[in-house]
Amino acid sequence: MDAYQQHPIRLRINGQDRDFEVESWVTLLDLLRERAGMTGTKKGCDHGQCGACTVLLDGRRVNSCLTLAVMQNGHEVTTIEGMARGEELHPLQQAFIEHDAFQCGYCTPGQICSAAGLIAEGEARSFDDVRELMSGNICRCGAYPQIARAVSEVLGIEPAQPGKATDPKEGFTTGSVLA
Secondary structure (H helix, E strand, O other): OOOOOEEEEEEEEOOEEEEEEEEOOOEHHHHHHHHOOOOOOOOOOOOOOOOOOEEEEOOEEEEHHHOEHHHHOOOEEEOHHHOOEOOEOOHHHHHHHHOOOOOOOOOHHHHHHHHHHHHHHOOOOOHHHHHHHOOOOOOOOOOHHHHHHHHHHHHOOOOOOOOOOOOOOOOOOOOOOOO
């Protein structure tokens, strides 16, 4: 067996069927960025700890750095490039703009894909739920309050009242998250 044997796979990426030949060790993240040209998906930690690489796999959010491309043969992948409908932004993209839910923008594609998955899961019932269910996505700029408000708006969830323990301005780290 050739150590560099390539395996044929077909993925539906952002609504288009794409065929690839990949080695068994190629991650979905590397396939998306290097072979499919979907550079909106970011490589952050490459260990599944930051969420920058989050994409939707058959509608579910996954860290694309933690899954091998060959394991996804026949599946559907949605990246940030596939969220908008032509010139019309996805409601989450529009809400991120309206709430200034990004600073440097590096984590934003993963945040938006994660939020889309969160909405599809249907588990968020409160602002605190949104904060908890988005906790797998790190924003080193500290835009957490704006991100949570943007996602909550799309879900139709009201942020907590000012001064209460669940105030969206409280309970967030604004400094360096990782030492």
